[in-house]
Amino acid sequence: MPLLDDDRLFDAEPKARGVARALYAGVRNLPIVSPHGHTDPRWYAENQNFPDPARLLIVPDHYVFRMLFSQGVRLEELGVPTTDGAAVETDPRVIWRRFAENYYLFRGTPTRMWFDHTLSTLFGIDELLSPNNADAIYDRIADQLTRDEFRPRALFERFNIEVISTTDGALDDLKWHQMIRDSGWRGRVVPAYRPDAVVDPDFEGFSKNLDRLAEISGADTGTWQGYLDAHRQRRAFFKSFGATSSDHGHPSAETANLPPGEAAALFDHVRTEKADSRQRAQFRGQMLTEMAKMSVDDGLVLQIHPGAWRNHSPSMLARFGRDKGFDIPTRTDYVAALKPLLDAVGTNPDLTVILFTLDETVYSRELAPLAGVYPALRLGPPWWFHDSPEGMRRFREMATETAGFYNTVGFNDDTRAFPSIPARHDVARRVDCTFLARLVTEHRLGEDEAHEVAHDLAYGLAKRAYKL
Structure with a gap:
């Protein structure tokens, strides 16, 4: 029995399933547009072989290790580096075995679906990972990772990625992007301007970060106007490397x-x-509006990813640093919160502000009505904890009736796990085709129209929204 069923995520009702199949056949092989993610540009610049299955698939993936940690597996046992350089597991085979022993924990999760997809379509493995076959599967993957066709650039091309955006701090020198450019490789990898370290007063080292911003921009970040000029210069620098968005x-x-x-x-x-604390929050809010005003001038798309209580565990932050699975969703207001920005620039059709949320209760109450009337607003796809079949279905059901399809921006994978990119886009395409098939079978949408929408959701909307 194959690891992946051809009809996964399609409706069990035969007529709807047949329509979904036909819609999916028209989009399954479209190029991947990945306009927001966290893959490392160094991979594409140096084009070195990935080291081993554990460091490729487990150690850097917070979706994986947060689940294992919740069940008592220490991050040190999974090879996750500590901030002080304390000893952690370094044997990748031991890490892999530990993961295989606990693979059952991922039943019913999107991580399981992504991982099975990666094993099957990338490495040709059509058996469920378990303690009994862990070593054999490890050996098969490890052998393939030594081959040229599994280097980052070859995989980029194999995955049919048309363009991918990395997320780079405002202080980044973009040297890896420069190396990619100098290499002559034709793969399109562009940066995105992420200025959190120099707009959030609660970010560690904020004052020193502003000093560094002054050094690299030549602007006086001791004054308000000089500080804004520094951002303008950095945004222009990022644009020179192909950036089309800020985040x-x-x-x-x-x-x-x-x-x-x-x-x-x-x-x-x-x-x-x-x-x-109130003034610091107000400053962050002021800077979102300032960035939106700059976007009117320079054309960068503005992405807002709010509502995460970052690094919820101070002890885990101290031991392992940021982005280690302890970012937790919070209730988020948009209607009142965004009004100052919208009063300033929200009716400008030349501006694109893409809104994301970790609070699903606002889809139909706030986000869809806002995006359904303000020309500057678009809705980002289900993000992070909601990047799942159920999350995608809920989004379509709650947002489409008010915002339609064309006030959304298709799908982006938002991942650090490079091999999972095709899996994530495949899930999104299947879920969207299933949703459209339901509209067709309920006689709410013509099948020809559904094919057009499916193509736009899989490919066209992301290209247009992100100016790619």
Whole structure:
């Protein structure tokens, strides 16, 4: 029995399943547009073989190790590096065996679906991972990873990736992107401007980060106008490497639009580290509006990823650093929070602001009505914890009736796990085709129209929204 069923995620009802099959056949082989993700540009620049199955598929993937940690497996046992260099497991085969022993924990999760897809379609393995076959599967993957056709650039081409965007800090020198450019390789890898470290006063080292921003931009970040000029210069630098978007991971969607004098005074408080928690939040909100205004001028698409309580466990942050599975969703307001930004630029059809959420309760109440009327707004796909078949279905059901399909931006995979990119896009295409098939069988959409929408959801919307 194959590991993957051809009809996975399609409706069990025969007529709807038949329509979904036909729709999926028209989009399954479309190129992948990956406009927002966290793969490492160094992979494509150096094009070195990936080291081993564990360090490729387990150690860097917080979806994997957060589940295992919840069941008592220590991150040190999975080879996750510590901030102080303390000893962790370094034998990749031991890590792989530990993962295989606990693979049953992922039953019913999207991680299981992605991982099975990767094993089957990338490595040709059509048996379920278990303790009994862990070593044999490890050996098969390890052998393939030594081959040229499994280097990053070859996989990029094999995955049919048309373009991929990395996420790069405002202080990044983009040297890996420069190396990619200098190599002459034709794969399109572009950066995205992520300025959290220099717009969030709660970010570690914020004051020193502003000093560094001054050094690399030549602007005086001791003044409000100089600070804004520094951002403009960095955004232009990113655009010179093909960037089409900026990305902002704030605790909330709060925005502000203060008069220039008040904004400058607020910056002075923040710059001298005298701001209280309310002022720091207001500054983050002011900077979202400033970034939106800059986007009107330079054309970068503005992405807002709010609502995560980052690094919820201070002890795990201290021991392992950021992005180790302890970012937790929170309730998020959009209607009131975004009003200052929308009052300033929300009716501008030349601006694109893409909204994401970890709070599904706002889909039909807030996000769809906002995107359904403001020309500048688009809805990002289900993100992070909701990047799942169920999450995608809920999104379509709650957002489409008010925002339609064309106020959304298709799918982006938002992943650090490079081999999972085809799996994630395949899941999204199957779920969307299933949703469209239901509309067809309920006589709410013509099948010809459904084919057009399926193509747009899989490919066209992301290209247009992100100007790719």
